[in-house]
Amino acid sequence: MQLVVARIGRAHGIKGEVTVEVRTDEPELRLGPGAVLLTDPSATGPLTIETGRVHSGRLLLRFEGVRDRNAAEALRNTLLIAEIDPDERPEDDDEYYDHQLIDLDVVLADGTEIGRISEISHLPSQDLFIVERPDGSELMIPFVEEIVTDIDLDEQRAVIDPPPGLIDDRAEIASARDAEGAEDSDAAAAGSGDAKAAEGDRA
Incomplete structure (x- = not known):
């Protein structure tokens, strides 16, 4: 490689x-x-x-x-x-080569998909994940322990816990998830009502 x-x-x-x-x-x-x-x-x-x-x-x-x-x-x-040998790993267990991180899925702790690592940017102060979102936009995620909580090469994913403001639409993700839950609840309630109505018709 x-x-x-x-x-x-x-x-x-x-x-x-x-x-x-x-x-x-x-x-x-x-x-x-x-x-x-x-x-x-x-x-x-x-x-x-x-x-x-x-x-x-x-x-x-x-x-x-x-x-x-x-x-x-x-x-x-x-x-x-x-x-380099593609199976070669850095001596430190907490370090990774760029090629091991490229294309990892980036997710929140609850499994919410954020995107895919498309590039690693090495800055003097820190390294950054350049994350490509499903809509084609990009995010920059600092590769620090406080934010990147887990790298799982077997599962091909990086788990992050971003602080407020790092992911602009994090609130929108949560709102969308809540809205989906509400729709499911409404649908279930409506289905229950339909079932009761049907029982009344049969009576």
């Missing part, structure tokens, strides 16, 4: 280094010296990482064969892709 682990940014300095937008929770494993990465577009790779260092909060990489600023700048916006 292939996993996008970074995107190359602008060149840094004159010796072939590039800035990198990290897209993996394990940069020390995926983006360490000696790692061989596929690329998109594929014409620029594969690339082998020669050195890596952090400068002003940004990861800088140098690749074998890339020795000057022009060569580094030519790699700008290239995606770096790692080949």
